[in-house]
Amino acid sequence: MIDNRFIEKFRALETPFYFYDFDLLRRTLDEVKQESNKYGYIVHYAVKANANDALLGVIRDAGMGADCVSGNEVAKAIEIGIPREKVAFAGVGKSDKEIRTALKNDIFSFNCESIPEIEVIDELAGEIGKVAPVAIRINPDVDPQTHEYITTGLKDNKFGINHWDFDEVGRRLRSLKNIRLTGIHFHIGSQITDISVFEQLSLKVNKIQEWFVENGFHLQHINVGGGLGINYENPEMEPIPDFKSYFKAFHDNLELQPGQQLHFELGRSLVAQCGHLISRVLYVKKGLETQFMILDAGMTELIRPALYKATHKATNLTSNGELVKYDVVGPICESSDTFSRGTLMPVARRGDLVALHSAGAYGESMASTYNMRDMVKSYNSDEL
Numbered sequence: 546m547i548d549n550r551f552i553e554k555f556r557a558l559e560t561p562f563y564f565y566d567f568d569l570l571r572r573t574l575d576e577v578k579q580e581s582n583k584y585g586y587i588v589h590y591a592v593k594a595n596a597n598d599a600l601l602g603v604i605r606d607a608g609m610g611a612d613c614v615s616g617n618e619v620a621k622a623i624e625i626g627i628p629r630e631k632v633a634f635a636g637v638g639k640s641d642k643e644i645r646t647a648l649k650n651d652i653f654s655f656n657c658e659s660i661p662e663i664e665v666i667d668e669l670a671g672e673i674g675k676v677a678p679v680a681i682r683i684n685p686d687v688d689p690q691t692h693e694y695i696t697t698g699l700k701d702n703k704f705g706i707n708h709w710d711f712d713e714v715g716r717r718l719r720s721l722k723n724i725r726l727t728g729i730h731f732h733i734g735s736q737i738t739d740i741s742v743f744e745q746l747s748l749k750v751n752k753i754q755e756w757f758v759e760n761g762f763h764l765q766h767i768n769v770g771g772g773l774g775i776n777y778e779n780p781e782m783e784p785i786p787d788f789k790s791y792f793k794a795f796h797d798n799l800e801l802q803p804g805q806q807l808h809f810e811l812g813r814s815l816v817a818q819c820g821h822l823i824s825r826v827l828y829v830k831k832g833l834e835t836q837f838m839i840l841d842a843g844m845t846e847l848i849r850p851a852l853y854k855a856t857h858k859a860t861n862l863t864s865n866g867e868l869v870k871y872d873v874v875g876p877i878c879e880s881s882d883t884f885s886r887g888t889l890m891p892v893a894r895r896g897d898l899v900a901l902h903s904a905g906a907y908g909e910s911m912a913s914t915y916n917m918r919d920m921v922k923s924y925n926s927d928e929l
């Protein structure tokens with residue numbers, strides 16, 4: 546999964562660090578463009594998945610737009626050179642400062658998540674004599690069949706506007722002068738591996754679109770968010786996700802009006818498999834019934850296992866000895882700082898390099914300095 550020439554380079558580097566394989570990233574972006582172009586669909590990148598500068602540069606060079614969830618993400622996308630007319634801003638709690646940043650930058654769309662938010666955007670746009678382009682984020686109540694913490698489109702989730710508020714939204718859209726409705730937006734969750742979920746979403750979108758048409762609203766675009774999952778258990782079998790089936794699910798089920806554009810905001814499926822967290826074995830220690838492999842990387846660098854009990858396949862890059870069962874853990878002062886339990890891996894020694902795979906999405910972007918640790922570094926295949 547990681548070319549030997551890079552492993553040789555890793556030996557001289559201080560760990561832990563993220564390593565991004567930009568060749569795989571470019572191939573993934575080529576594939577997503579090829580499959581989405583078949584239907585004229587437009588793909589944006591969800592910056593929250595990974596805002597690493599070099600990685601964002603590759604995304605920009607691929608011509609993608611950016612889905613942002615904070616004022617700083619909006620500013621970063623624009624600073625990196627993503628055209629402002631391809632930048633969208635979502636999020637349930639946009640602050641006045643963040644809204645002003647986005648207004649100042651004349652972004653493509655504010656994806657609005659509540660009636661009070663629409664009113665504030667109207668007010669702040671009015672103060673500077675602008676009309677803000679607004680897409681209404683709708684909660685379609687579709688179960689994405691994923692972890693409850695990354696489920697976002699069920700009716701009791703905090704995200705989006707529910708159907709019982711549509712009439713009220715319609716009144717605001719007609720009366721407020723400093724906003725302009727451009728589209729509707731959905732995002733039902735992340736790490737979705739059952740394609741039929743996207744078929745269900747498409748059918749719900751058709752129904753919801755009917756309401757807007759019946760009420761005299763024209764929608765230039767529909768944004769169905771992101772969510773396509775990846776193979777964490779066997780990343781080597783599926784380095785590039787099945788974009789073909791993904792886009793086809795929408796094409797076969799979602800009815801667009803003439804001239805209407807369908808937008809996507811993919812995060813994980815674009816960047817997860819190109820990223821690996823590289824660490825060293827600090828100690829191997831005997832537990833009651835197990836052996837602990839204690840790495841110099843922990844939940845500060847990759848929080849997903851601690852937060853969602855997520856799996857990241859681990860490989861010892863420098864040992865091919867006999868297989869031993871390990872609990873692979875980090876150095877942080879929390880019992881949840883555990884990457885996996887009872888994992889069969891080649892016998893480990895102090896100093897071995899261990900990679901945690903599929904870590905390009907929600908790895909570095911969720912890293913912290915808890916326990917006063919250093920912020921994790923990163924390298925990519927272009928520079929090594």
Ligand SMILES: Cc1ncc(COP(=O)(O)O)c(C=O)c1O
Binds near residue numbers: 771810
């Ligand atoms: C509004 C929005 N769009 C897009 C994404 C990207 O999702 P994913 O990484 O699952 O493709 C997210 C994160 O879940 C999101 O909250």
Ligand SMILES: N[C@@H](CCCC[NH3+])C(=O)O
Binds near residue numbers: 695697
């Ligand atoms: N951070 C989550 C994804 C959340 C997506 C944002 N809505 C993960 O690591 O899987």
